[in-house]
Amino acid sequence: MTIEGWEQALGAGPLLLIAGLAIVALLFLIIKLRMHALLALILISLATAFATGIPADKVVSVLVGGFGSTLGTVALLVGLGAMLGRIVETxxxxxxxxxxxxxLFGEKRAPFALGVASLIFGFPIFFDAGLVVMLPVVFAVAHRLGGGVLRYGLPAAGAFSVMHIFLPPHPGPVAAATFFDANVGLVVIVGLIAAIPTWYVTAYLFGLWTGKKLVLPVPEILGRADAEAEANPPRFRTVVLLLLLPLVLIFLNTGLSTAASAGLLPETAKSETWYQVLRTIGETPVALLIAVLVAMFVLGRRRGTGAGALEKLLESSLGPVCSVILITGAGGMFGGVLRTSGIGKALADVLGDAGIPLILAGFLISAILRIAQGSATVALTTTAGLIAPAVALAGLNGMQVASLVIAVAAGSVVVSHVNDSGFWLVGRFFGMDVKTTLMTWTVMETLIGVMGFGIAAVVFAVAGAAG
Known part of the structure; x- marks a missing residue:
C-alpha cells in the first residue's frame, strides 16, 4: 500500500540493511528462541515499520492492510479447500x-505420477488452489507407501509452482507479456520448454533426493478415513470428477478472461450477464464452495452420512488450518511492510542503472525484488514495468521477447522465505518447521527459478542467432 503525503527518505543502503536485519531477527526468534511464528511475524513487522520511518499513526493500518489483503485470498481458499480435502479423505x-x-504407475513411480497429475491440473489453476485440492491424494499415497511426505509432496507442489510461474493463463506471465507486448502463444511455447525439464530436475528428482534425507511424518491436518469408509470407498470416477469440478470451473474463468483479452470474444461480451455470471462461478472461492456442496451430497448424504455428522466433519476440518491461515496472513503482513517502506523501488532503481544484459537484468531485478518483499506478483510486474521501455527499443524478435517474459518470471520465484505467504502455507501444510522449510521449499523454489532462467537464456540466445 502507499501512504498519501509520505515519501521514503532513506536510501537503498539503509533500507536493505533494515530488511536484512529484520529477516535475521525473525529467524532468530522462531528458530533459536522458539517463539510462535505468528507472534514473531507481528513483532518484527511492527519493528520494521518503525525502523523504515513509516509514520507512527499509519503503522497499524499498514500492518492490518498487509494482513487483510493476504487473508482475503488465502482464508476462504484454505478453509474451503480443507473442507473438501476432509470429505475426500475421510x-x-x-x-x-x-x-x-x-x-497404474507402480509404487516406485508414485511420486512421478503425482507430479504429472499436478502438472496437468496446474495448467489452468493457481498454485495454492491446486495444492489444497491435491493434498488429500498426496497424503493418502504417502500413508499407503511410506517414506515420508516430502517424497510425494515436493514433486506435486513443485509441479503446481512451475506451471504457475511459467505458463499463461497464470497472472505473472500474462502481466509480463502485456508489458512487453509479447505473443502469448510464443510465451506458452517457451514456458513449456522451461517448465517441463525444470520440474523434472528441480522438483521430481530433488523431491526424491530430499525425501530420502528427510523422512517427515504425513500430517493429519485433513484427517484419516475410518475402517468402514476404507472398506467401502467411492468409485474412482466419482472422486476424479469431484476433484476436476473446481478445476474446470476455475479454468472457465481464466479461459473467458484470456479469450476476451485476446479479442476472441466481442467487445460487448464483458458487459453481458452470462459472461459475468460464468466468470463469477469460476472465481476460486466460488468454485471451491460449489465443489464442497457437491462433495457433501455425493460423498456424504448419498452414502448415508447424516446431516449432523457431516456438519461436525466440516467443523473439524477448520481447526487444524486456522494456524495455517493466520501465519500465512502474518507473512503477508511482513511483506506488506517491506513493500510500503519502498525498499523494492530503491533496489530496482539501483539495478536498473547497472548496465548488464537485458535478459540478465530482468532476472536479477525480479529476483532481488522477490527476496526483498516476498510477493512474486509485485516483483514480476514491477520488473516488467521497469524494463519494458528497453525491451521496446531493443529490436527483439518474438521468441526473444517471450524468453524475456520467462526470465523475469523465473526471477520472481527464487528464495521463497519468511516474507512470502506461500512459504508459510507450504511449510504448515507439510508439517515442517521454519528451518526445514528453508532447507526444502526455499531451495526447491530457488532451483526452479535458476534453471528456468537458464533455459530461457538459451532460447533467447538461439532465437537471436537464428533471427
Missing part, C-alpha cells in the same frame, strides 16, 4: 485415487 476417496495411481 470418505475413502483419496485412498481410491491413491490405489489407482499406484496400480
Amino acid at each position: 470418505s475413502g476417496g483419496a485412498k481410491t485415487l491413491a490405489d489407482y495411481l499406484i496400480n
